[in-house]
Amino acid sequence: MNLLRYFDSWATAELVLTALAAGACVVVMCSLLSVLVVLKRLAFIGQGVSHSAFGGIGVAAVIGAATGAAWAGQGGVVEFGVVVTFCIGAALGMASVGTAGGAGRSRPIEVDTGIGLFLVASMALGGLLVEAARALAQRLGHPVGARSWESILFGSILTAGWGDVLVAFGLLVLTVGVAWLARRPLLFWAFDETCAPAFGVPGTLMRTVLMVLLALATVTATKLAGVVLASALLVLPGATALKLSRRLWSVLALSVAVGVGGLVVGLAVSLQADLQPGPCIVLAMVAAFVAAGFWNRLGSGAAPPRSETA
Amino acid sequence: MGTEAVQFEQVTYRYPGAPSPALEGVTLSVLPGERLGVLGPNGGGKSTLLKLALGLLPVQQGRIGVFGLTPAEARGRGLIGYVAQRIDAELGFPLSVRQVVELAAGWRTPPWRRLGGQARARVDRALELTGASALADRPIGSLSGGQTQRAMIARALATDAKVLVLDEPLVGIDAAGQQQFAELLATVHRATGVTILIVSHDLRAIAAGCDRVACLARRLHSHVSPQGLTPRVLAELFSHDVAGLAGVGGLAGVHVHAHGPDEPCPEHGPTPGPVGLTVRGRGTAGGGTP
Numbered sequence: 220m221n222l223l224r225y226f227d228s229w230a231t232a233e234l235v236l237t238a239l240a241a242g243a244c245v246v247v248m249c250s251l252l253s254v255l256v257v258l259k260r261l262a263f264i265g266q267g268v269s270h271s272a273f274g275g276i277g278v279a280a281v282i283g284a285a286t287g288a289a290w291a292g293q294g295g296v297v298e299f300g301v302v303v304t305f306c307i308g309a310a311l312g313m314a315s316v317g318t319a320g321g322a323g324r325s326r327p328i329e330v331d332t333g334i335g336l337f338l339v340a341s342m343a344l345g346g347l348l349v350e351a352a353r354a355l356a357q358r359l360g361h362p363v364g365a366r367s368w369e370s371i372l373f374g375s376i377l378t379a380g381w382g383d384v385l386v387a388f389g390l391l392v393l394t395v396g397v398a399w400l401a402r403r404p405l406l407f408w409a410f411d412e413t414c415a416p417a418f419g420v421p422g423t424l425m426r427t428v429l430m431v432l433l434a435l436a437t438v439t440a441t442k443l444a445g446v447v448l449a450s451a452l453l454v455l456p457g458a459t460a461l462k463l464s465r466r467l468w469s470v471l472a473l474s475v476a477v478g479v480g481g482l483v484v485g486l487a488v489s490l491q492a493d494l495q496p497g498p499c500i501v502l503a504m505v506a507a508f509v510a511a512g513f514w515n516r517l518g519s520g521a522a523p524p525r526s527e528t529a
Numbered sequence: 530m531g532t533e534a535v536q537f538e539q540v541t542y543r544y545p546g547a548p549s550p551a552l553e554g555v556t557l558s559v560l561p562g563e564r565l566g567v568l569g570p571n572g573g574g575k576s577t578l579l580k581l582a583l584g585l586l587p588v589q590q591g592r593i594g595v596f597g598l599t600p601a602e603a604r605g606r607g608l609i610g611y612v613a614q615r616i617d618a619e620l621g622f623p624l625s626v627r628q629v630v631e632l633a634a635g636w637r638t639p640p641w642r643r644l645g646g647q648a649r650a651r652v653d654r655a656l657e658l659t660g661a662s663a664l665a666d667r668p669i670g671s672l673s674g675g676q677t678q679r680a681m682i683a684r685a686l687a688t689d690a691k692v693l694v695l696d697e698p699l700v701g702i703d704a705a706g707q708q709q710f711a712e713l714l715a716t717v718h719r720a721t722g723v724t725i726l727i728v729s730h731d732l733r734a735i736a737a738g739c740d741r742v743a744c745l746a747r748r749l750h751s752h753v754s755p756q757g758l759t760p761r762v763l764a765e766l767f768s769h770d771v772a773g774l775a776g777v778g779g780l781a782g783v784h785v786h787a788h789g790p791d792e793p794c795p796e797h798g799p800t801p802g803p804v805g806l807t808v809r810g811r812g813t814a815g816g817g818t819p
Contacts, residue, residue, distance in 0.1 A: 258619050400640045407632040411618035414681075417583045417611035418633055418688060419604050461623065465668040470623045 222491040234377055235490065241379040242482045242500070244387035245443045246452060248394045248436045250478030253457030254470055255409055255429065262454045264430075267334040268310045268437045269449035274341035275305030276371055276446075277348025284352040287361030299386070299438070306434035309337055314430045342446075345371075374445035374497035376486075387439050394432050401428055443482075444497040452478065455504040462511040477507050533594065534692055534724035535559040535582055540591035542577055551577040555591070557743055561691070564718060564725040566739035573746040575728040576614070579696055582726070583609055596691060603692075610685030610723075614696040616677055620670040626680045627665040630655055634687035648687075655686040658717050675706045679713065686717065692724045693717070699731060 225231045256265055279298035316333035349371070356362065370378070379387075398405065408415040408425035416422040433453070440449035460473035485500030492499075537557040543550040552574040559565045569575050580586040581593055584600030595603035603609055624632075634655075635648040656662045659679045664672060672680060678698070685693055699707050718725060727739060 254623075258622055402640060403632060403636040403638065406624075407636045409619070410622045410624060410629065410632065411613075413617035414611055414613050416585055417604065417609065417613075417694075418636070419607065420636060461621070465623045465670065466625075467623045467628065 222487055225490060235486070237379050237381060237384055238376045238486060238496065239482070240384045241387045242376050242443050242486065243479060244384070244391040245436075245439045246456075246478035246482045247475055248387075248391045249440050249452040250456035250474040251395065251398065251471060252432060252436050253453045253455070253478075254460065254474050255457070256433070256453045257457040257461060259409055259429075261433065262450065263331065263334050264310065264313050265433060265437060265450040265453040267313050267338045268306050268434055269441055269446055269453075270338040271305050271309035271341040272302050272438055272441045272449070273345030273371065273446045274348075275302030275345075276366065277345035277352070278305070280349050280352035280366070281355065284356035284359065284361055287356070287359065302441075303435065303438050305341070306438050307431055309341065310430035310434040310437075311427065313337055314426055345446075369495070370445070371441075372445045372447045373495050374441065374443050374448065376443045376496050376500075379442065383442065387442075390435055390439050394435060397428065397432060401425070405429065444501055448497050448501045451501045451504065455481070455501070455508050459504070459508045459511045462508070462515045477504060477511075481507060532561070532597075533558045534561045534563065534596060535726060536592075536594040537578070537581075538592040538594075540581065540588065540593060542574075542581060542586065542589055544577075552581075552745075555745070559692075559724055559726060561596075561724055562718075562722045563741065564714075564727070564739045566742040567726065567728045567745050568742050569728075569730060569745035571730055573730075575730070575745055576696060578745060579611075579694055579726075579728055582694065583611060607688035608691045610688055610690030610693045612678070612681050612685050612693070612695045612698060614700065616674075616681065618669075618681075620677070622669060624669050625666050626661060626669055626672070626683075627652065627656070629669050629680060630661075630665075630684045630687045633684040651687050651689055655683040658686060658720055659683040659713060674701060675709060678702070678710070682713070682717070686721070686723070690723065692726060695725070695727045697729050697731075698727060699729065 225235050256262060276298065279301040282297055282301070313330075313334050316330055349366070349368075366375075369375075404415075404420045405425050405428065407418070408420050408422055409429070412422060415425075436453065437449055440452045443449070444452055456474040456478040457470075459477045460470045463473055464470050481500055481504035485503035486496050488494065488503070489496040489499035535558065537555050540552060540555045541550050542552040555574075555578065557567075557578075567575055567578060577586065581588060582595065582600055584604045588600075593600055596608060598606070598608070600609075618629075630652045631644060631648070634652045635644040638644055638648065653662075656665055659682050661676070661679045661683045664676055664680065669677070669680060682693075682695075698710060702710060714725065717723065725739075
């Protein structure tokens with residue numbers, strides 16, 4: 220279908236508008252956080268968190284199938300609550316594995332291993348539970364509350380309603396608000412995790428704040444891009460912006476620009492060519508990243524990082 | 530009591546799960562305005578000592594005071610400025626040198642306020658003292674190793690610190706840089722009168738900028754004979770890290786003396802303790818002996 224024909228009737232135009240509005244909230248939230256994710260090398264944790272959303276979706280699907288209630292099924296309050304809980308738990312769990320080696324010197328497992336374990340365990344659990352939920356719903360005669368595989372893995376932004384827009388906007392306000400309030404200690408800690416506590420910055424609190432924000436952003440990002448691609452939104456805008464600038468405010472602004480640009484272009488392409496929106500959005504951002512890389516090579520971008528000698 | 534800048538009394542610390550303590554019965558005091566170097570082999574408990582003084586590790590046994598306060602209280606008031614062993618900071622951060630120093634000076638500023646005039650003045654002064662004013666607007670990641678260290682010292686000073694704590698400051702710094710570092714530290718000390726605590730395994734580095742040197746090795750107290758401790762014996766004690774202490778024997782004007790547990794130090798009066806070894810650097814600024 221041609222892109223412009225979506226605007227012939229309100230019903231189809233609304234489809235695009237809600238997708239854009241919800242997507243914009245998600246993308247702005249993720250773009251801002253992605254700067255910290257890239258700088259603190261949390262990309263793999265982001266990956267782990269987004270995949271743990273799958274486990275949450277599975278648990279919610281079983282609850283939905285067992286009760287048969289609409290509010291408990293796909294897109295309902297229960298699903299959101301369960302997934303958020305799963306993701307925050309996963310984020311804090313993985314972050315604590317990462318810091319366990321500090322004072323006690325006894326790190327139970329390596330960080331990568333821990334995240335890798337979490338990721339596959341949650342994926343496997345989610346997969347089984349979604350299957351089980353379908354079977355359960357059938358046996359009980361309830362409507363099937365479980366999402367389609369496609370929507371879990373690659374997102375379903377075009378099914379977003381105004382309720383989803385409202386939730387995404389609320390989370391955006393919350394994220395930006397908390398980040399703004401904590402910006403000085405958060406930035407100090409993020410810049411120098413080793414020294415900041417010696418200056419009185421509450422390191423554990425800052426880590427928790429960042430992980431909770433990351434989890435919330437990831438949950439909303441799974442709506443847009445699915446479990447598989449959500450973490451792309453938490454990496455690509457920041458990585459692209461950092462190739463172009465070394466000034467804090469311009470990096471943040473560029474990151475948001477890349478995120479929103481990727482959303483608009485990706486969504487347009489997906490509607491025009493009748494493709495899945497999630498992958499289109501992510502690929503648009505990848506294109507921006509590659510372009511930024513070339514721009515940087517040409518010598519017009521940010522100064523290359525100092526060679527590691529210290 | 531209470532007049533010391535930093536005071537350790539019979540401090541013992543054992544890491545959870547470790548078979549033996551990292552520090553045992555350490556008694557040590559640093560006077561306000563003094564420059565103390567803590568010398569010891571790798572694994573000798575130097576970093577543990579610093580972490581305890583900074584309040585980053587809990588006091589298990591003994592007592593630690595920083596200007597009469599607990600380390601945590603002192604940290605809360607910004608009395609301690611810390612310069613870490615290696616620069617662990619994420620130097621790729623899109624922050625200017627000034628922004629980095631401002632974070633230390635003003636991270637407590639309420640988020641709805643701009644950085645106050647006093648904090649800005651502290652930032653300017655710290656940048657000036659460390660000779661980093663010209664670098665203020667450069668991205669932190671674009672500096673050389675020595676320049677980064679200047680920025681980090683500026684950051685530590687910007688909190689209005691009364692004690693400057695430096696962990697292995699000369700690791701990875703060349704000879705010319707070491708000289709510059711010593712001059713920088715002397716300038717800062719002259720201008721601010723700040724108490725300086727340097728921890729290193731390199732005696733040459735410490736002797737250049739300290740009034741007093743204290744030796745620290747976890748098991749030192751059980752090996753030291755009260756009399757007859759010579760630089761050669763000292764080197765043997767540290768035999769597992771001779772390379773780091775190669776300067777001891779050859780360093781002119783360094784006088785080593787020792788005393789047993791609970792004996793007063795013959796040279797420094799009543800500062801007894803099981804780790805009662807003091808190496809005094811003669812001929813360094815402020816290091817004159819009676």
